[in-house]
Amino acid sequence: MASHRDGAPEPSDAVATSQQEHQERFPDPGLPHHPPRLTDVDPHRAKKAERQVAWLFGLSILGSLLFFVGFFAVRVDGDIYDVLNPDPTSQLRLQNFLLGLGVTFAMFGIGIGIVHWARTLMPDHEMVEMRHEVSSEADRADAQEIVETVLDESGIKRRPLIRNTLIGAIILAPLSFITLFRELGPIDTRVLSHTMWDEGIRLVRDPSGTPIRAADVTLGSTYHVLPENLLGISHQDGYLEEKAKAVVLLMRLKPEELNVSPDRADWNYDGIIAYSKVCTHVGCPIALYEQRTHHLLCPCHQSTFDAANECAVIFGPAAHPLPQLPITVDSEGYLIARSDFHEPVGPAYWERGRQKEEMASEA
Missing domain, CATH: 2.102.10.10 (Rieske [2Fe-2S] iron-sulphur domain)
Known part of the structure; x- marks a missing residue:
């Protein structure tokens, strides 16, 4: 590198410095290409995915019902099923099996159903929005409009099969945990x-x-x-x-x-x-x-x-x-x-x- 007589290095075009008036700028590449999904272009595929999501939510409902059957119908004290299963130990194993299987299906159905719904039916376009504080009435109205837009885009309003099964699963699944918490101790x-x-x-x-x-x-x-x-x-x-x-x-x-x-x-x-x-x-x-x-x-x-x-x-x-x-x-x-x-x-x-x-x- 060349230098002045006083020892200071001479500027070079090979290294960019803050003193340079013209700095190299990179063009904005924009969002990547978004290929459409099969459910986006094929109504039959979309309807099939909707039924699959509904079946998963229905599985959650069945799991919750199975939990309640195991909890309330299978008795360990021998009051019920004495002829079919007189051994209290076997009844306890049966009850634990039904409780565990019911909770598993209840949580699995909701979780996998929501994931499958998001991957196949919910909009997956990438968006960039500026964050701002919600303070004025206009801003709150904009926020409410955004929520309504999300509901519209998710399809929950125009897909009653998914909506109804999801509501049933969300209502029943927490009841199983509330029932278990109730058994931790007496109310009185x-x-x-x-x-x-x-x-x-x-x-x-x-x-x-x-x-x-x-x-x-x-x-x-x-x-x-x-x-x-x-x-x-x-x-x-x-x-x-x-x-x-x-x-x-x-x-x-x-x-x-x-x-x-x-x-x-x-x-x-x-x-x-x-x-x-x-x-x-x-x-x-x-x-x-x-x-x-x-x-x-x-x-x-x-x-x-x-x-x-x-x-x-x-x-x-x-x-x-x-x-x-x-x-x-x-x-x-x-x-x-x-x-x-x-x-x-x-x-x-x-x-x-x-x-x-x-x-x-x-x-």
Whole structure:
């Protein structure tokens, strides 16, 4: 490169600089060529694609109906289909199969139907529009006009078959999830305030129903426990519902390792403690006990409770300790309950504080 006598390089046409008056400009290539689809030029193809989309939305509707059949018609307690399928385990498998298959078809039909609709029938021309703030009445009117144009171009107004099946699928599909959410807990939360436990009720092993002697509970051992009066309830009378509320974990620690509040001084017997097995997060069953640390772990979301410290939450999303069941022994040395739980069992909810106060006032 040539340079001046003072060492500065001479300008060259090979390198573009900002001082150049004429800069090279690239022409706007415009939008690429847009080949028409078969559905754009062939009415029969368009009608076939419309029927395919409607069939997919119809599949979603059938999936939702299949979910409701599995949820409401197939009973696990043996009330229905006793002759055809008397095994409750088989009924449970059938119900789970129908629920899963129904939700799959409901979501698959809507998703694939919308994708197929967009790829074959909705306008696919590329457009460039300037963004601007919607502020004035005129701008809002323009925005409304754009929405109406989109509806017109999508064909939803002039394709009633697609419109009607889509409406049906959109209405039914969310109902399956609402139904599942409804089963997460009772609408009337007061049912969680009382269980089958009461003063003098023996603690029995689940599922054998054998009473538990305090002398047989060794250090580090864990028992899954039910109230003895639950054994006389049939499935038709709500056995599973009552068991879900009353199930308890029983364990024995060294008395000096327990951190006991003054008002709970007589809730344990010689280091034997009992806590609700239902996690206070979303109600999963707690079944993992770590003997060395005295930690109880919920397998669903890893909420961890300290059994030596009145099952206080030390990790995870749970917001409340596990409710403790006051226990003692009877004249024969069997473990019995002193009373029911003093607070609601199960997941935390917005009325939990009020329910706890009502239970304390009743006691």
